[in-house]
Amino acid sequence: MILGLTPYFILMNFYIFSFFGWIYECTFVSIRDHKFINRGVLTGPLLPLYGTGATLVYVMLLPFEPHPSLVFILGMVIATTAEYIAALVLEKLTHAKWWDYSNEPYNFQGRVALIPSMFWGFLSIFLFDFLEPFVIKIINLIPEKEGKYLLSAALVLSAADLIYTVFTTINFSKQLETLYNFRSEIENQLQDIRFKTLNEIISSKNINFNIKKETIYQKLASLKDALGTDARLIQIEERLKKRPFTGNRRILDAFPTMKFVSKNKKLIDVRELLTSLDIKTGKNKDRK
Numbered sequence: 001m002i003l004g005l006t007p008y009f010i011l012m013n014f015y016i017f018s019f020f021g022w023i024y025e026c027t028f029v030s031i032r033d034h035k036f037i038n039r040g041v042l043t044g045p046l047l048p049l050y051g052t053g054a055t056l057v058y059v060m061l062l063p064f065e066p067h068p069s070l071v072f073i074l075g076m077v078i079a080t081t082a083e084y085i086a087a088l089v090l091e092k093l094t095h096a097k098w099w100d101y102s103n104e105p106y107n108f109q110g111r112v113a114l115i116p117s118m119f120w121g122f123l124s125i126f127l128f129d130f131l132e133p134f135v136i137k138i139i140n141l142i143p144e145k146e147g148k149y150l151l152s153a154a155l156v157l158s159a160a161d162l163i164y165t166v167f168t169t170i171n172f173s174k175q176l177e178t179l180y181n182f183r184s185e186i187e188n189q190l191q192d193i194r195f196k197t198l199n200e201i202i203s204s205k206n207i208n209f210n211i212k213k214e215t216i217y218q219k220l221a222s223l224k225d226a227l228g229t230d231a232r233l234i235q236i237e238e239r240l241k242k243r244p245f246t247g248n249r250r251i252l253d254a255f256p257t258m259k260f261v262s263k264n265k266k267l268i269d270v271r272e273l274l275t276s277l278d279i280k281t282g283k284n285k286d287r288k
Contacts, residue, residue, distance in 0.1 A: 005059060012139045012147060013058065014051040015154050020131075021050020029254070039254045041090070041098065042161040049086050053079040057124045058132055065128050075124020080117040087111040094169035097267060100257040169251070176260045180268055 025039035025047055040047050057075045064070045088111070090098050097110070104113035142150070252258060252270060259267040 004062075008144065008148065008151070009139060010055060010059065011151050011155075012142075013135060014048075014055045015046070015151070016051075016135050016138060017054035017131075018046040018048050018051030020135075021047035021054075024050075037253045038250050041251075041254075042158065042165055043250070044157065044161050046158060046161075048158075049083060052086070053082045053120065054123075054127055054131070056082060057127060061124070061128075068125050071124050071128060072121040075127070076117050076121030079120030079124065080112050083116070083120075084108070084112045091261065093166050095173040095261050096169055096270075097259040097261065098255050100259060172251075173260045176268065176270060176273060177262055180262055180273060 022040050022045045026037060029037045029039050038045075042048070056078050057071075060078060061071055061074055064074065087098070090096070100110045101107040101113035101116065102110035104115055106115075107113035139147070256271060258270050260270055262268055
């Protein structure tokens with residue numbers, strides 16, 4: 001027993017709230033973006049952060065239920081701490097930063113922020129007043145014997161889902177590292193070409209002072225196209241054919257601010273990187 005609650009109840013509570021959290025996030029984001037988006041970190045219909053936060057808040061704050069102001073403040077602290085730890089664990093496991101609150105006011109390291117934390121506080125009050133009584137009814141409706149079977153299946157499936165997510169995201173990060181290094185090389189080459197091109201124009205005996213800026217940019221663009229078809233890019237595209245981004249298209253839709261951590265510890269925006277190289281998730285760029 002944990003504060004008068006059985007492990008069976010706590011696990012059931014965790015999975016039900018993980019499922020409810022997934023429904024809420026998917027509904028909100030899908031309506032906002034006008035298309036269905038699986039908002040979960042996992043492939044399955046679970047958002048463990050909601051399950052963890054709700055269960056921790058209920059178990060730890062049950063003695064404070066008669067005091068809504070304390071439930072709000074402590075719930076905000078507990079859920080925000082859980083969110084921060086979840087961000088750290090995901091970053092360590094997958095070498096990627098899944099969400100980023102850097103643009104939110106009063107954020108801490110981009111992992112947590114004041115406004116989302118206040119949302120957790122209000123949700124804690126709503127949890128005690130409405131959500132938890134409803135979940136308790138659901139748990140009581142399920143015979144404990146069948147419930148234990150359901151829990152066993154859920155534990156196995158969610159563990160397998162977590163392992164799959166970690167490995168696919170690590171592979172994704174490795175691919176992004178290769179692309180990031182390639183882009184850096186191309187940018188350095190273009191910088192050298194731009195410098196040489198301008199020097200050639202300036203040192204030319206027949207200087208044309210009326211030369212248009214667009215002409216220089218057109219020449220640079222053609223050189224960039226030529227560089228983009230070198231053997232290195234062909235090799236990268238061959239790798240992507242064997243190990244495409246398909247498994248991570250859902251993750252990019254669900255977490256549009258996702259960043260991967262390069263070997264030099266620099267945070268690279270995933271969408272910006274793929275867009276700059278004209279690479280789409282799930283399929284390769286058509287070569288012309």
